[in-house]
Amino acid sequence: GAGVSQSPSNKVTEKGKDVELRCDPISGHTALYWYRQSLGQGLEFLIYFQGNSAPDKSGLPSDRFSAERTGGSVSTLTIQRTQQEDSAVYLCASSLVTGPNGYTFGSGTRLTVV
């Protein structure tokens, strides 16, 4: 596609439920990144993919968070047993390769855990 697409744009979920956030990167972009932005905060790195593999998962906050990427394209970030502190905007970005390229970001998914 022309840009990075994320869905849903907004998600309200009850505490304890699982959620899945989806990211469609720009066609041909092999690198894909997930970031989290809490209200009024900077961007917190979560995980990145090169192709389907994830060389760096260091930013995932807990084992309730997982992500996968299939076919070198779409990625899904799953949060199990959501907690209120998981409420944030989850941003996805893609780039042609890992390294020193400008990332293109999606509009994000605003997750609210009630």
Add this chain to the structure above:
Amino acid sequence: AQKVTQAQTEISVVEKEDVTLDCVYETRDTTYYLFWYKQPPSGELVFLIRRNSFDEQNEISGRYSWNFQKSTSSFNFTITASQVVDSAVYFCALINQGGKLIFGQGTELSVKP
């Protein structure tokens, strides 16, 4: 360890004033890249500029200019003759060859008419 510091949390100016957003970074790598992104109220991050560690030339693009100084590990961003549409949160970021983009905490710029 890599780190990006944007000491200014919020800046408020009146339209047509010039404003400089500060960015200081830390890295042990000799090859790295610096970025500025703009995040308007709509929330989407907009790429503004990339600069590599070997190119210390300042850059000007319209009302925007960037001053990269390796000696002070700074990559400051100046908006000349600010406009209301410049109101946004601006992020400075750093990446090395490992590929992870590290962001500063952001500076919220408010330009009042």
